[in-house]
Amino acid sequence: MKEEMKDSSCAEESINEECTNNCEENIESDNVENNSEEESKVINEEDYYKVKYTKEAENSKKLSKEVEALRDKLMRLDKEYENHRNRSAKEKEEIYDNAVVDTLKEIVPAIDNLERAVSAVGDESSLRTGVEMTLKSLLDSLAKLGVEEISTEEGFDPNVHQAIMHIQDDSFGENEVVEVFQKGYKKESKVLRYSMVKVAN
Structure with missing residues (x-):
């Protein structure tokens, strides 16, 4: 009877030890898998940043x-x-x-x-x-x-004549140039010198 109990106890210890070993192996296996996943994740992140920085460097070089x-x-x-x-x-x-x-x-x-x-x-x-x-x-x-004398025949024209005297005389028409004190000259439409004149009425 004692031997049976002893054998039973030994068997139970053996089972417990095997379970413990299996559990430890499973835990170690899980840890290894987790570690490899984390390492893989770190490596992937490193690759990502390497690629990112490489692209940024290339873009920066291109922009420069x-x-x-x-x-x-x-x-x-x-x-x-x-x-x-x-x-x-x-x-x-x-x-x-x-x-x-x-x-x-x-x-x-x-x-x-x-x-x-x-x-x-x-x-x-x-x-x-x-x-x-x-x-x-x-x-x-x-x-x-292309220079010509400014005419006074058509009467006083403020664009080309400068009136320095004015008289009232019914024997002359309105704005008629009575006398030219100094002749004026122009080149085409550009006035070189205004005519100095006396104007009536």
């Missing part, structure tokens, strides 16, 4: 290149504009100089005629004739340059 290209383009445009501005200023200066030269070329012959008139020896009528010819030459030169 685009910014550099735009900066280079802007600098070239600025340089081109500066060159264009300098070129335009030089061209304007050359146009002005050429216009002055063309004008002077037309006026110089009149100066020659005036010098001849001053140095000429003769009576008053021949001197007058020489001055009249010089005046005609000068007016012809101005006409070639």
